[in-house]
Structure formats: C-alpha cells, structure tokens
Amino acid sequence: MKKINALYIGAAIGVILFVFLLIVPPTIRMMEQLHFDIQSRWIILTTIIPIISIILLYSVLSYIRALHSEREKEQVKEIIKADLTEDEIFEDALFENEKMRVLSVIHSFAKIKGKKIPLSAIEKKTNFDIDKIEDIIVLLMADELLDGHFDYPDDGPIFVLPEKKEIKVRYIKDSKENIEKKDEKKKFGEEGSDLD
Structure with a gap:
C-alpha cells in the first residue's frame, strides 16, 4: 500500500x-x-x-x-502455482493487498485444516472482521481465483472448498518429527528384512 x-x-x-x-x-x-x-x-x-x-x-x-x-x-497466480511453506506464505503472501492476504490464509488453512475453514481462523490471521472476510472471498470467487461456498453452523461461519477442486500449495519443508519418524520406519524396515 x-x-x-x-x-x-x-x-x-x-x-x-x-x-x-x-x-x-x-x-x-x-x-x-x-x-x-x-x-x-x-x-x-x-x-x-x-x-x-x-x-x-x-x-x-x-x-x-x-x-x-x-x-x-x-502475484495471485504466482502464489497459486508456487511451492511454498506455510511460513513463506505468511511472509510473502500479499499483506499489501486485502484479497491476496485472505487468499494466502485460505491456502494455508486448506492444507492444515482440510476443506472446511472457519472464518474466525482467517479473521485471526488477517485482522479483518468476518463480514469483510466474506466480502473479500466473494470478490475472489467473482475473479475466479477461488471456488467454494459459505456455510453457517452454530459454532460460526465457515468457508467450504469444493470436493473435487483443491487449492494446490505444496509444502517444501518437512518437520523434524516427521523426518525422524520416516527415518525410524526405514531403519525398522531394513532390520525386519535382515531378520527375514
């Protein structure tokens, strides 16, 4: 800005x-x-x-x-195509522009929380009120940058991504825990094959 x-x-x-x-x-x-x-x-x-x-x-x-x-x-197209980690998305992800800021947070939560994204979660990350978030998501959908629909359960409004289409943001970095677990599985698999 x-x-x-x-x-x-x-x-x-x-x-x-x-x-x-x-x-x-x-x-x-x-x-x-x-x-x-x-x-x-x-x-x-x-x-x-x-x-x-x-x-x-x-x-x-x-x-x-x-x-x-x-x-x-x-920039929106770049973010949609890019291989970014969650941290990189929040660092580079368009905090200058409201629409792109909301889009970047939806990308992140789509990966973390699945296809039902609470608007309250987006609200915390963007500091926008929920009505404004809804308006911005409607604009994103009008620009064909995002698919989905709103739902209003008792515990607060959510944005639901469509079943077939997913927001594609891959995470390059893997957590240490996951890497350690993978290493353990590899070792266990090798030891098991030696026993055979």
Whole structure:
C-alpha cells in the first residue's frame, strides 16, 4: 500500500511540474503573441489549464492503478502455482493487498485444516472482521481465483472448498518429527528384512 501511495504522490508531483514547466510558459507566450486581453488570459490560466491538469492527472493515476491491478493478479497466480511453506506464505503472501492476504490464509488453512475453514481462523490471521472476510472471498470467487461456498453452523461461519477442486500449495519443508519418524520406519524396515 505504501508503494502505491508513493507512486500516486510521485505522479501528482510529476503532472504539476509538467503543467507549470511545459504547458503554462508556452501558453503565456502564445497569449502575448496573439494579444489576448487580461480577462481572457485570466480565464485560461485559472480555468482551462486546471481542467487540463485534472484530466491529465486522472489519466496518469488510472494508468498506474491498472498496472498495479495487473501486478496483483500476477502475484495471485504466482502464489497459486508456487511451492511454498506455510511460513513463506505468511511472509510473502500479499499483506499489501486485502484479497491476496485472505487468499494466502485460505491456502494455508486448506492444507492444515482440510476443506472446511472457519472464518474466525482467517479473521485471526488477517485482522479483518468476518463480514469483510466474506466480502473479500466473494470478490475472489467473482475473479475466479477461488471456488467454494459459505456455510453457517452454530459454532460460526465457515468457508467450504469444493470436493473435487483443491487449492494446490505444496509444502517444501518437512518437520523434524516427521523426518525422524520416516527415518525410524526405514531403519525398522531394513532390520525386519535382515531378520527375514
């Protein structure tokens, strides 16, 4: 969010400098050459040029917003395809953007808790209230970045992922306990084969 705000501020300063350095001086010279009266000059400088400036600024900001939106979509695609650990998801996972932040948490809980994800669990990880989480999930579903539906049991609302489709986020890191258990099984299997 800070980056995009800095871009907006930079764009606004750029447009102001562009107008005052490259539009206003030639306009004043042109009005002098054409012998405009003082009233006409005043109208042009206080009305027409500000309107042109606002249109120009709006166009630049809209372009920046469109570029940022495309970048966000690319980041979502990267997260969906990436091989990330839970920790990496929470570290890299889009805390600048609300939709992607919720999506990243759903990815994590889908792996940990299965297909029924309590919205309260997402709430704790994102610090958004449940109504806002529902709104964000609806937007994710509208953008076709997420499938599923809401359910409302007595113990609180949940988001249910579809049976056939799963969110694919693989975990590269394995816990020490699991590695030790695997090693023990291997050893036991080798010892068993020696006994045979």
